[in-house]
Amino acid sequence: MTQYQQSTTRKELCRWLELPRSVTYYKRRQGKPGAKPSQVTMTIDGVLVPNEDVTLRIRQLLDTEFNAFGYEYITHELKKEYIINKKKVYRLMLANDLLLGKMIRPAGKRDFVQFRRIEATKPLEYLCWDIKYIWIHGERRNYYLLCILDVYTRKIIDWVLQSSIRQLDLINLLRRVNSFHQLQGVVLRNDNGSQFIAHKVRNFLKNSEVRQEFTHVATPEENSYIEAFHSILEREVIERNEFASYYEAKETIQRFIKHYNERRLHRSIGFTTPQQKWEEAMPNALTMLEEMSN
Secondary structure (H helix, E strand, O other): OOOOOOOOOHHHHHHHHHOOHHHHOOOOOOOOOOOOOOEEEEEOOOOOOEEEHHOOOOOOOOHHOOOOOOOOHHHHHHHHEEEEHHHHHHHHHHHHHOOOOOOOOOOOOOOEOOOOOOOOOOOOOOEEEEEEEEOOOOEEEEEEEEEEEEOOOEEEEEEEEEEEOOOOOOHHHHHHHHHOOOOOOOOEOOOOOOOOOOOHHHHHHHHHOOOEOOOOOOOHHHHHHHHHHHHHHHOOHHHHHHOHHHHHHHHHHHHHHHHHHOOEEHHHHHHHHHHHHHHHHHHOOHHHHHHHOO
């Protein structure tokens, strides 16, 4: 058309090419298509502030020791101050390199789990526990972390970090939990580790009227609640630290579990902390961690 536009009319050229005349008026624009992103954000008080202020607030929310918030958690917090959606938060965090990186990470008859997902309706209805290796760089060896998690609240109700975990250690941990919380009638889920299938442990649970459930072999997803906690611990603590000693690791994990229980928001329980969920269901209950710290 450019070649013959001086020889005839636009209408005639379009007739020859069998094209609608409207397409000949199109001019390609420079840059990305669509409207330009807004450069301001409105606060809940109706005041417009630059996006730089929002980005600064995001950095403040992320600037804590064990924080690894994604954009959905940050959006939940920002909505307390701004009128903002998660798409805009994602865009701001992406532009400022604040997004998280993607991670690809016996004897006797046993009662195996029937359902992978546990539908808990109250605290201390279902518990799960497992052991995780913790590498101590300064000592060039592994230590073992054993945690008990309440499924309904996602709260870590007790834990122990030692150079080894024996049958008696599991029993003592359960005794300590039972001294603060009544375990009678509780369902306790675990994998098929040697400590969990030991006669002494199983007999102690039976005498305490605790029903023990075993996951099927090679199915960690059946114990997903404690596995999810271990994944969080790996991402937010272990990968970020090189522990010089057992005592440094224990102190750091103790601070993290306090942070996890009392400050870290959980999407699966309605963007609340495990401690808030626990207190909503058991307003007069004293937590074991508080008792231990006194």
